[in-house]
Amino acid sequence: MVDRIILHIDMDAFFISVEERDDPSLRGKAAAVCGSLSRSVVTSANYEARPFGIRAGMPIQEAKRKCPHLILVEGNHSKYTETSARIFSILKEFTPLVEVASIDEAYLDITDSLLLFKTPFHLSKLIKEKIRRGESMTCSIGVAPNKLLAKLGSRLKKPDGLTIIEKEKVQEILEDLPVSKLHGIGPKLAESLKSINIFTCGQLGRFPVSFLIKRFGMIGERLHEMGLGLDENRVIPFDEEEDAKSISHSVTLEEDTSDRDLLRKVLFQLSERVSRRMRKEGLYGSRVVLTVRYSDFYTFSKQKTLSRWMNNGNEIFRHSLEIFESISHPKSIRLLGVGMSLLKKEWCQQDLFEKREKKDNLLKAMDRVNEKFGDWTLTWAELH
Ligand SMILES: [Mg+2]
Numbered sequence: 001m002v003d004r005i006i007l008h009i010d011m012d013a014f015f016i017s018v019e020e021r022d023d024p025s026l027r028g029k030a031a032a033v034c035g036s037l038s039r040s041v042v043t044s045a046n047y048e049a050r051p052f053g054i055r056a057g058m059p060i061q062e063a064k065r066k067c068p069h070l071i072l073v074e075g076n077h078s079k080y081t082e083t084s085a086r087i088f089s090i091l092k093e094f095t096p097l098v099e100v101a102s103i104d105e106a107y108l109d110i111t112d113s114l115l116l117f118k119t120p121f122h123l124s125k126l127i128k129e130k131i132r133r134g135e136s137m138t139c140s141i142g143v144a145p146n147k148l149l150a151k152l153g154s155r156l157k158k159p160d161g162l163t164i165i166e167k168e169k170v171q172e173i174l175e176d177l178p179v180s181k182l183h184g185i186g187p188k189l190a191e192s193l194k195s196i197n198i199f200t201c202g203q204l205g206r207f208p209v210s211f212l213i214k215r216f217g218m219i220g221e222r223l224h225e226m227g228l229g230l231d232e233n234r235v236i237p238f239d240e241e242e243d244a245k246s247i248s249h250s251v252t253l254e255e256d257t258s259d260r261d262l263l264r265k266v267l268f269q270l271s272e273r274v275s276r277r278m279r280k281e282g283l284y285g286s287r288v289v290l291t292v293r294y295s296d297f298y299t300f301s302k303q304k305t306l307s308r309w310m311n312n313g314n315e316i317f318r319h320s321l322e323i324f325e326s327i328s329h330p331k332s333i334r335l336l337g338v339g340m341s342l343l344k345k346e347w348c349q350q351d352l353f354e355k356r357e358k359k360d361n362l363l364k365a366m367d368r369v370n371e372k373f374g375d376w377t378l379t380w381a382e383l384h
Pocket of ligand 1 (some may be wrong): 010011012013014104
């Protein structure tokens, strides 16, 4: 097999950078995007605000206490989506193999592009330059032999970073790197690893696989691979035509509510309806989208891109609930919606299934382990 070269790109403080682009007077000042101006949470803070401890998910009252001169801008999701689409089309100029991982993150398989763009360094600089010129925004890029390490690379230097991890340097970089730096190892799983004296990736890679399997189930093997910096997941490009399709259901509640049990039931019913329609049309999807409208009509959607195709109601419910529970809902809820996008016809799924069955089982197991030990790969654009 040819060695692949994978690039991961992550926009820096995406939402607030869009706002700075449109209102340059915000530049150089502590500023953040929030849900709504009255009562809500910070969804994206710029790098001037971060030294004050301002983080995504923080209630705005707390943010104001920590940084009284913080400028708050009300979020405009459609503006972010449009910007994101323009950025992804820039990326597609460099390779057709672009996998959209979230609103501001993507993986590119640039192996074959290097004939044209020479080195990963040169290609990455070009991408940065194009985005800077087109959108007046910066991004951080990691280039590595696989997705796991490319993602790690883009996280190592931020903002406006460029980290190229060469195959020969992988072991050296991983040796003293805390396991929590790896995408997929959440805080609780990291804690659990600590309890068996595994702090660094180097230690994780050297730990006896049999022991890891005993402790974490079949995912032990995957953890071992992660410790060694191995990852065979390929970049799955998304087809715009197919992406245009989505299936969703939403419901306006009889009255605004914060009743978690009731909202859970509604999510379950919506997920079931979506899955029934998908099965009827022979479709499988790999992105779950949750839409929430609050009592003040502020509405937003959050999505999770999955590593596999599915149309099972329970699974859709599980993912939409995960998204739902990752948000600290500041107000009572008026409307809930569940949708699936990145859809494929059944035959395609079958084909993929055969090749990926083993990996799918592994991913499922990893989900379970992370459910038990902490959060798995929920990559919220707002958190970066
Ligand atoms: Mg980001």
